[in-house]
Amino acid sequence: xxxxxxxxxxxxxxxxxxxxxxxxxxxxxxxxxxxxxxxxxxxxxxxxxxxxxxxxxxxxxxxxxxxxxxxxxxxxxxxxxxxxxxxxxxxxxxxxxxxxxxxxx
Amino acid sequence: xxxxxxxxxxxxxxxxxxxxxxxxxxxxxxxxxxxxxxxxxxxxxxxxxxxxxxxxxxxxxxxxxxxxxxxxxxxxxxxxxxxxxxxxxxxxxxxxxxxxxxxxxxxxxxxxxxxxxxxxxxxxxxxxxxxxxxxxxxxxxxxxxxxxxxxxxxxxxxxxxxxxxxxxxxxxxxxxxxxxxxxxxxxxxxxxxxxxxxxxxxxxxxxxxxxxxxxxxxxxxxxxxxxxxxxxxxxxxxxxxxxxxxxxxxxxxxxxxxxxxxxxxxxxxxxxxxxxxxxxxxxxxxxxxxxxxxxxxxxxxxxxxxxxxxxxxxxxxxxxxxxxxxxxxxxxxxxxxxxxxxxxxxxxxxxxxxxxxxxxxxxxxxxxxxxxxxxxxxxxxxxxxxxxxxxxxxxxxxxxxxxxxxxxxxxxxxxxxxxxxxxxxxxxxxxxxxxxxxxxxxxxxxxxxxxxxxxxxxxxxxxxxxxxxxxxxxxxxxxxx
Numbered sequence: 001x002x003x004x005x006x007x008x009x010x011x012x013x014x015x016x017x018x019x020x021x022x023x024x025x026x027x028x029x030x031x032x033x034x035x036x037x038x039x040x041x042x043x044x045x046x047x048x049x050x051x052x053x054x055x056x057x058x059x060x061x062x063x064x065x066x067x068x069x070x071x072x073x074x075x076x077x078x079x080x081x082x083x084x085x086x087x088x089x090x091x092x093x094x095x096x097x098x099x100x101x102x103x104x105x
Numbered sequence: 106x107x108x109x110x111x112x113x114x115x116x117x118x119x120x121x122x123x124x125x126x127x128x129x130x131x132x133x134x135x136x137x138x139x140x141x142x143x144x145x146x147x148x149x150x151x152x153x154x155x156x157x158x159x160x161x162x163x164x165x166x167x168x169x170x171x172x173x174x175x176x177x178x179x180x181x182x183x184x185x186x187x188x189x190x191x192x193x194x195x196x197x198x199x200x201x202x203x204x205x206x207x208x209x210x211x212x213x214x215x216x217x218x219x220x221x222x223x224x225x226x227x228x229x230x231x232x233x234x235x236x237x238x239x240x241x242x243x244x245x246x247x248x249x250x251x252x253x254x255x256x257x258x259x260x261x262x263x264x265x266x267x268x269x270x271x272x273x274x275x276x277x278x279x280x281x282x283x284x285x286x287x288x289x290x291x292x293x294x295x296x297x298x299x300x301x302x303x304x305x306x307x308x309x310x311x312x313x314x315x316x317x318x319x320x321x322x323x324x325x326x327x328x329x330x331x332x333x334x335x336x337x338x339x340x341x342x343x344x345x346x347x348x349x350x351x352x353x354x355x356x357x358x359x360x361x362x363x364x365x366x367x368x369x370x371x372x373x374x375x376x377x378x379x380x381x382x383x384x385x386x387x388x389x390x391x392x393x394x395x396x397x398x399x400x401x402x403x404x405x406x407x408x409x410x411x412x413x414x415x416x417x418x419x420x421x422x423x424x425x426x427x428x429x430x431x432x433x434x435x436x437x438x439x440x441x442x443x444x445x446x447x448x449x450x451x452x453x454x455x456x457x458x459x460x461x462x463x464x465x466x467x468x469x470x471x472x473x474x475x476x477x478x479x480x481x482x483x484x485x486x487x488x489x490x491x492x493x494x495x496x497x498x499x500x501x502x503x504x505x506x507x508x509x510x511x512x513x514x515x516x517x518x519x520x521x522x523x524x525x526x527x528x529x530x531x532x533x534x535x536x537x538x539x540x541x542x543x544x545x546x547x548x549x550x551x552x553x554x555x556x557x558x559x560x561x562x563x564x565x566x567x568x569x570x571x572x573x574x575x576x577x578x579x580x581x582x583x584x585x586x
Contacts, residue, residue: 025575068405076399078498
């Protein structure tokens with residue numbers, strides 16, 4: 001079980017839920033949340049070396065382009081649809097882990 | 106040798122724009138926090154349904170033709186010290202540059218003070234100590250590193266070169282003190298005491314079976330310190346721990362292990378194109394139970410082009426440790442104690458690993474190069490985000506292009522204190538739990554076997570109470586609305 005995925009899913013659901021209904025929703029899921037939290041705390045299956053941010057890296061010769069093209073009004077979600085700026089491909093224990101193991105010849 | 110991996114379609118400089126972004130309307134918010142762009146390559150969103158492509162290009166500029174016969178030592182790079190003990194060999198075409206430590210010698214390693222050969226690591230100081238005269242000294246730095254921004258092509262330490270799987274694990278050394286021939290079984294340790302004169306003989310030069318790395322990081326955390334850390338870690342997880350585990354838990358049998366890793370420096374360039382959203386307003390609509398939060402945002406075409414230099418990307422060089430499927434093992438917790446302060450590694454000397462166990466490398470560079478490419482792309486993506494946090498609602502990168510211009514690989518033994526516990530589950534299924542301590546930084550991570558009936562029972566009680574309270578809260582809301 002990946003608790004971070006569970007939290008992200010809950011956060012995504014919560015972002016689309018009436019705020020006043022959030023507490024009752026959490027209470028109704030409390031047993032599952034407690035189980036997921038404790039399982040993760042003991043097994044730590046979601047833990048890994050966060051290579052993307054823990055590896056020393058120097059950036060040079062940065063060229064930035066930022067061009068406004070549109071305003072969007074009345075969006076329901078707190079995050080951009082389809083955003084992938086924090087996507088991680090090279091983790092062996094989460095997400096695409098199995099795929100990466102297949103890559104290992 | 107440039108290696109390129111591309112996700113999505115990335116237009117080159119001057120390429121016609123497929124869907125040029127419209128000019129900003131008058132009065133549109135000005136970009137904040139960004140340097141005015143010198144308008145690099147135009148951005149084109151990828152065609153609908155475009156499939157990400159990972160592409161490894163062949164070398165764009167092949168190395169010069171090989172010399173006839175054996176490899177020839179070439180002039181040292183300008184940034185290499187002229188008295189460097191390392192040689193750089195011009196390789197055959199398509200082969201990497203290999204660095205070999207010519208100063209490294211097999212046989213008796215002598216104490217510089219008294220000449221004794223009974224030497225071992227003093228964990229308290231991280232130095233080698235002569236067991237006769239107590240003199241302490243250190244090996245030199247591994248010396249393979251150079252300016253990453255100037256790395257080109259593929260370079261490797263001798264210890265990272267491909268393993269010859271038919272190479273013997275047994276090596277015969279001639280004792281330089283008495284002339285006896287001494288057999289060293291590298292499966293056990295790269296050292297053996299001469300059975301005649303009792304001098305300790307060491308294998309320090311790299312051999313084709315992967316047993317000798319380029320560098321080693323000495324233990325700094327003592328066994329007592331590691332025991333305390335492990336006891337504290339497990340102590341915080343006792344309530345739902347399996348009763349058999351609680352009964353058998355004992356840190357006396359923790360092992361000091363040197364695990365093999367590939368450490369890679371990368372000189373690369375990244376180009377990202379996509380769309381980002383910056384929130385301009387957050388507000389609530391509706392009333393009573395129908396209240397909802399809404400967001401207004403400005404959308405931008407975003408581009409980030411940069412060079413980046415990755416220092417000491419660390420990957421397991423053991424097939425067993427690379428398997429991190431958490432449903433069948435807990436190797437991920439050993440991965441989680443990275444990183445190590447790799448600037449403190451020293452040239453390999455077998456005396457550093459004396460008294461500890463070590464795992465032999467059994468993975469070649471080619472086996473993990475795709476994994477390394479994936480991790481380098483992750484690093485590039487993270488760095489692109491660090492330079493575009495203005496887009497708090499997120500960025501959707503439609504095109505990613507990461508080109509590796511140069512890479513340097515070496516193998517390193519890194520020190521880990523390991524507690525292991527084999528859990529026998531119902532049906533005889535086994536699961537090996539580890540608690541691992543980084544023996545340099547003291548960072549700890551572990552897996553503790555869970556008493557599932559107890560956890561399920563308590564979760565059930567929590568669920569029952571939560572259901573009652575949740576239904577009550579919903580009723581209150583309904584009545585209040």
